[in-house]
Amino acid sequence: MPEISIQQSPVPLLQVSGLSLSVGERTLINDIDCVLKKGCRTVVLGPNGAGKSIFLRLLCGLMEPDVGSILWQGQAINSAVRRCLAMVFQHPVLLRRSVAANLNFALGNAGLGAVARRQRVAEGLHLARLQALASQPARLLSGGEQQRLALARALITRPTVLLLDEPTASLDPASVQAVEAIIESAHSQGIKIIFVTHDVGQVRRLADEVLFIHRGTITEQTSVAQFLSSPGSQVASDYLAGRLVL
Amino acid sequence: MPGFTETFGLALQLIFSGSRDLVEIVMLSLQVSISAVLLGCLVGLPLGAWLVVGKFPGRTLLQVLINAFMGLPPVVIGLVVYLALSHSGPFGVLDLLYSATAMVIAQMLLVTPLVAALARQHLDDLYLEYRNLFASLNLSSWQIARALLWDARYSLLTVSLAGFGRAIAEVGAVMIVGGNINHLTRVMTTTIALETSKGDLGLALALGIILISLSVTVNAAVMGLRSSARRLAYA
Numbered sequence: 001m002p003e004i005s006i007q008q009s010p011v012p013l014l015q016v017s018g019l020s021l022s023v024g025e026r027t028l029i030n031d032i033d034c035v036l037k038k039g040c041r042t043v044v045l046g047p048n049g050a051g052k053s054i055f056l057r058l059l060c061g062l063m064e065p066d067v068g069s070i071l072w073q074g075q076a077i078n079s080a081v082r083r084c085l086a087m088v089f090q091h092p093v094l095l096r097r098s099v100a101a102n103l104n105f106a107l108g109n110a111g112l113g114a115v116a117r118r119q120r121v122a123e124g125l126h127l128a129r130l131q132a133l134a135s136q137p138a139r140l141l142s143g144g145e146q147q148r149l150a151l152a153r154a155l156i157t158r159p160t161v162l163l164l165d166e167p168t169a170s171l172d173p174a175s176v177q178a179v180e181a182i183i184e185s186a187h188s189q190g191i192k193i194i195f196v197t198h199d200v201g202q203v204r205r206l207a208d209e210v211l212f213i214h215r216g217t218i219t220e221q222t223s224v225a226q227f228l229s230s231p232g233s234q235v236a237s238d239y240l241a242g243r244l245v246l
Numbered sequence: 247m248p249g250f251t252e253t254f255g256l257a258l259q260l261i262f263s264g265s266r267d268l269v270e271i272v273m274l275s276l277q278v279s280i281s282a283v284l285l286g287c288l289v290g291l292p293l294g295a296w297l298v299v300g301k302f303p304g305r306t307l308l309q310v311l312i313n314a315f316m317g318l319p320p321v322v323i324g325l326v327v328y329l330a331l332s333h334s335g336p337f338g339v340l341d342l343l344y345s346a347t348a349m350v351i352a353q354m355l356l357v358t359p360l361v362a363a364l365a366r367q368h369l370d371d372l373y374l375e376y377r378n379l380f381a382s383l384n385l386s387s388w389q390i391a392r393a394l395l396w397d398a399r400y401s402l403l404t405v406s407l408a409g410f411g412r413a414i415a416e417v418g419a420v421m422i423v424g425g426n427i428n429h430l431t432r433v434m435t436t437t438i439a440l441e442t443s444k445g446d447l448g449l450a451l452a453l454g455i456i457l458i459s460l461s462v463t464v465n466a467a468v469m470g471l472r473s474s475a476r477r478l479a480y481a
Contacts, residue, residue, distance in 0.1 A: 062381045082384045093379040096397045096480045108389050139479035157383070 012073070013038045013161065013192055019058060019068035021216075028054050029065065030216035041193040043207035043224070047235075047245040051216040052196045056163050059194065060087045083109060086159035090166040092150035094138040099130050099149055102138045106153045120156045127182060128152035144175025151182045155191070162186055164195035168202065180206060200240065204228070212236050214245070256448030257455055268449070272456055274346065275433040278420070279413040281350045286357030286413075287406050293358070294365025295391035298373050309366065315359035320352075324422030327352040331423065344425040349433070352419040357409040364405040369394045372401075400475040407468045411461060 014036040021029040029051050036042055044052045057063045059070060061082050072081040095102050103124040107117050125131045128148040133141065138149060147167060154162060164183065168176040183206060187193050197203060203210065203224060210227040212220040212235075220232045231237045238245050260268055297309055329335050331343040331351075342348045372394055373380075380390050395402070417435035424431030426440060434453045441450040 060382055061384075062378060079384060085382075087378075087382040089378060093376060095376070095379075095393070105393065106383055109384060137479045154382075 012036070014059065015071040015074070016059075017069050017071070019055075019065050019070065021054065021058065021063065021065050028216050029058065032068070032213075032216070032218050034211060034218055034221055036192070036194065038190075038192055040208035041187055041206055042195075042209045042211060043203050044194065044196045044211045044213060045198075045203065045227075045236075045239070046213035047239055050213045052213050053165050055213060056087070056165050056194065056196055059161075060085050060163050062087070083157070084160040085163065086154035086157055086161070087163040087165070088147070088150050088154050088167050090169050092146045094141075094146055094149065097138060098135050099128075099138045099141070100125065100134040102149060103153050103156060106157050110157060124149075124152040124156040127155060127185070129178070142175070144171050144178060147171060147175065147179050148182060151179060151186075155182070155186055159191060161192040161194060164193070166196050166198070168197070168199065176202075200228075212239075253447045253451055257451035260448055260452040261455065268452060268456075270429065271432055271434055271437050271453065274431075275414060275435070276460075278346055278349045278433060279353060279410060282353030282357055282413045283361075283406055283409045285350065285354045286361050286409050287402075289354075290358045290361030290409070291365050291395060291402060291405075292391070293362040295369055295395050297362070297366045298369045298394065299387045299390045301387075309363075312359045312363050312366075316363050318356065318359070319418065320356055320416040321418035321422065323355050324352055324419030327355065327419065327423045343423060344427060344431060346424070346431060348423040349420045349431060352423045353413040353416065356416060356419060357413050360412055361405055361409045364408060365398075365402055368398050368401040368405065372398050400472050400480060403468050403471060407464060410464060414457065414460065 012035045016032055016034045016036070019029055019032040020027070032055065044055060046052050054063065058065055061077060070077055072084075075081070095105055097105065100121050103121045104117060107120055110117075110120070112120065122131075125134050128145070128151065130141075130145060130149060130152070133145070138146065141149060151164075151167065162183075167183070168179050171179065180202070183193060183195070193206070195206070197206075207224050210220065210222055210224055211218055212227070212231075212233070214233075214235045220227065220236055222232065227236065228240065231240055235245055293312070297305065297312070327348060328343065330337050331340065331348055332338055333343075342351070373390070376390075376394070376397075380393070385393070415435065417439055420426075420431070420433055421436050421439070424433070424436065426432055426436040432440075434457050438450045438453050438457075441447070441453075
């Protein structure tokens with residue numbers, strides 16, 4: 001795995017400042033500041049309920065923060081920028097349509113002609129290795145196939161950032177490998193990857209940078225090598241050691 | 247007055263003899279109700295989708311009104327359409343009263359709130375499932391509404407069936423605006439009411455049997471379609 005130094009990636013793609021979100025009395029995200037740069041693959045780690053998925057949803061614009069801002073290359077995020085972000089969920093949301101129609105649906109906003117759309121759909125089918133199942137109902141695919149389809153659907157929109165919320169949770173090893181191959185391929189094309197996982201092995205295989213979140217706050221942002229060899233907090237050490245973190 | 251067996255025999259005889267009057271009444275009933283359901287769906291389905299994805303002031307009030315209109319008595323609709331189409335009414339110049347078109351309008355007004363309210367419920371459930379995907383793809387309300395309507399197409403067939411059931415079985419509205427004129431606006435339900443009052447139970451029962459058979463056939467067809475769609479995970 002190529003080790004990308006965070007300091008060597010000078011362009012801040014996303015700049016998060018003072019991000020907070022509360023629901024009722026409960027603070028879910030608490031004054032998060034961070035800079036996410038192009039090039040490196042960022043994994044968001046933390047114990048259950050730490051706020052990882054909510055942080056991802058805030059980045060994608062699926063939720064609005066109470067206070068704070070997210071800047072895209074120094075600019076406020078608008079609908080044009082949102083089209084540069086794609087998100088894949090732990091449980092893929094597939095339309096009640098065929099595999100090919102699911103891919104085609106994602107291109108609704110791409111402003112492409114019929115030929116270009118067909119090409120992108122073919123590209124998506126190839127990426128997900130689902131050419132033979134193109135006309136099959138998407139919801140009858142296996143879990144791994146569904147997740148590959150969801151990933152391909154996100155990628156054919158040509159995003160700049162791909163956000164993945166535990167994309168391989170509850171998948172068998174072969175499916176995990178296939179999904180990771182697609183993520184790797186996206187990374188090799190220059191797409192910024194930000195993902196949530198609980199799988200430390202996957203962190204080693206896929207990530208360059210770790211954002212460690214505990215109780216809605218980023219307690220650590222460092223390289224994977226640094227984080228795994230000498231985590232910067234007791235909570236992170238406990239998490240890596242598999243101890244329960246409350 | 248003839249007994250049940252005799253009446254039933256007469257009814258079957260009328261059905262299998264292919265009586266011209268009977269066929270005319272059945273065809274007009276189908277023509278009026280199917281037209282009303284198609285028009286009701288044309289208005290009600292997009293209205294249901296708009297209630298799900300639209301963000302506008304008064305949305306909840308509109309939902310409450312549409313839900314309330316689901317249970318409107320047909321005679322009230324008939325009266326309103328009658329007043330609108332009568333010579334002194336705003337649409338009197340169209341000269342539509344006591345015509346099949348007036349019956350279509352009345353049934354459409356009956357069906358539209360039912361279709362809109364039931365569609366909204368189905369589409370709301372689907373929207374809950376899809377909303378993250380839609381948000382992540384940054385789709386417009388129009389694109390979302392279209393996607394919901396397409397993906398819920400098999401559920402919406404059941405909704406349109408409910409509309410058809412309400413239209414074909416209703417008697418009050420078509421009686422008022424159609425006038426139950428022989429060979430012109432006489433449909434199954436109005437004929438059943440009339441023939442029963444005259445004591446001609448054979449024709450009334452024949453039409454009743456046809457009405458029930460139609461209902462069962464349409465229901466079975468839609469159920470079959472939905473079940474195939476469910477097997478393919480499209481419903």
